[in-house]
Amino acid sequence: METSSSEKEKHLAAMKAVTYIKNGQVIGLGTGSTADYAIREIGKLVQKGLQIKAIPTSKKTQELAESLDIPIIDSNSVDYIDITIDGADEFNEDMVLIKGGGGALLREKIVASMTRKQIIVADSSKQVAKLGLAFKLPIEVIPFASNYVMNQVRGLGGTCDIRHQSGKIFVTEQGNWILDANFGHIKDPQSLSHSLNKISGLVCHGLFIDLADIVIIGRGNEEETIARKLS
Ligand SMILES: O=C(CO)[C@H](O)[C@H](O)COP(=O)(O)O
Numbered sequence: 001m002e003t004s005s006s007e008k009e010k011h012l013a014a015m016k017a018v019t020y021i022k023n024g025q026v027i028g029l030g031t032g033s034t035a036d037y038a039i040r041e042i043g044k045l046v047q048k049g050l051q052i053k054a055i056p057t058s059k060k061t062q063e064l065a066e067s068l069d070i071p072i073i074d075s076n077s078v079d080y081i082d083i084t085i086d087g088a089d090e091f092n093e094d095m096v097l098i099k100g101g102g103g104a105l106l107r108e109k110i111v112a113s114m115t116r117k118q119i120i121v122a123d124s125s126k127q128v129a130k131l132g133l134a135f136k137l138p139i140e141v142i143p144f145a146s147n148y149v150m151n152q153v154r155g156l157g158g159t160c161d162i163r164h165q166s167g168k169i170f171v172t173e174q175g176n177w178i179l180d181a182n183f184g185h186i187k188d189p190q191s192l193s194h195s196l197n198k199i200s201g202l203v204c205h206g207l208f209i210d211l212a213d214i215v216i217i218g219r220g221n222e223e224e225t226i227a228r229k230l231s
Contacts (some may be wrong), residue, residue: 007033009123009218014038016216016223017085017119020207023051026078029065029110030086031058031104034121038085043068055081057111058104059173075111084115088215089206090128090136091120095215095228096189098131100138100206103163103172108206112211120215127217132186138163138206139179143200146177152199154191158183176203 014037021027021042039061046052046069052108053073056062065072080123086108090098097120099105112118124132128134139160146162153160160181170178186192189207196205215226 005220006123007123009220009223010034010121010220011037012218012221012223013121013123013216014085015041016225017121017214018042018045020083020117020119020214021045021050021052021082022082025052025082026073026080027052027054028081028084028086028115029054029056029061029070029109030084030111030121031056031061032068032087032102034087034123035085036064037059038121039064039070040068043070045184046070055111056106057086058102061104075114078114081111081115083117083119084111085119085121086112088120088122088208088212089166090126090131091122091212091215092128092131095120095212095226096131097212097218098135098137098206099208100140100178101135103138103170103178105138105203105206106140106172106174109208112208118211118213120217124219126218130185131189132183136160136180136182137186139181139196140172140176140203140205141176142201142203143175143178146179149199149202150179152202153179153181153196156183156195171224174203
């Protein structure tokens with residue numbers, strides 16, 4: 001499975017994140033290759049008797065969890081989630097994230113909002129001094145509104161492309177489209193988030209602000225933990 005140093009770092013971060021899980025908890029399962037390492041480890045613990053219930057953030061994650069016999073529950077059956085383990089495409093020193101590379105940002109943001117302890121797992125390449133330079137900001141839009149939203153994004157200083165996959169427009173699990181927006185260096189994520197949230201037809205954007213409680217970074221042969229608040 002591990003083919004490169006970044007895979008090793010993802011694995012190390014995921015293994016550490018899983019140690020936070022306690023018996024009886026409701027666990028949010030993120031989407032992406034780093035979250036997958038954690039899900040596989042949770043599967044092993046479930047086999048050994050750990051009792052948890054899980055809420056997946058995508059069909060792919062749900063399929064992986066089901067294949068490992070991790071019990072799945074409906075997001076509407078609980079008022080909160082104890083711990084979620086998810087990846088990120090970028091994060092900065094303030095633990096502001098860019099997510100949505102895998103297109104699951106809407107469910108990921110809902111699950112993060114419901115979560116008491118959001119743990120982000122990442123390889124060291126995801127840590128950036130300047131958000132938005134290496135990775136474009138994913139924006140989920142209702143297809144009907146895509147041109148309008150693109151014009152509004154231009155008004156905010158960004159440019160964007162409709163995400164394609166295998167030559168076709170990428171359609172999210174909610175039936176929406178993703179715009180990958182380039183704002184250059186996002187100096188003021190709060191202000192940009194606030195402006196984007198006001199655009200009609202924009203369902204969700206990939207800036208996750210004040211949602212991560214812990215970031216675990218794989219770095220070489222070790223992992224490093226950054227915590228936002230005591231718990
Ligand atoms: O936001 C995400 C999916 O929408 C992922 O968490 C993000 O893309 C990181 O993925 P990976 O762990 O494969 O690098």
